[in-house]
Amino acid sequence: MNLIVTGILLGIVAGIIDVIPMIIKKLTWDANISAFTMWIVVGFFIAVIDLNIQPIVEGILIALLTLLPCAILIGWKEPKSLIPILVMTILLGGLIGWLIPIIGK
Structure with a gap:
């Protein structure tokens, strides 16, 4: 599967x-949507950025930088x-x- 598609998925x-506990705690929808979209962006960034370090550390x-x-x-x-x-x-x-x-891969 393509790295970008994998990252986004x-x-x-x-x-x-991440959002499930936020919904249980009855946080506002803007906070839920913000957290959800942040993870989509993070998945994309991790897929396309290569820092030449261990994948987990990267x-x-x-x-953390996105947050x-x-x-x-x-x-x-x-x-x-x-x-x-x-x-989280x-x-x-x-x-x-x-x-x-x-x-x-």
Whole structure:
């Protein structure tokens, strides 16, 4: 499967995984849509960017860098809410980084 398509599909899956707890916590739809679309973009970025480092580390780095602008806004008002966001970003970013080279061949 094409790397870009794989990245986008894995981004969609990661977005669904990330948004499920947000829906359960009854967060606003703009937050849910923002998180979901971020993962689609992250999947695309991980698929097309080659930093010549381990795929898992690359996925984590790209996911964290993509999250950074939103993390500043979120952390400004609710710093404690950054903990689960960062954990999910590290886990899902690493997972996407690991899976893209395997599935996208």
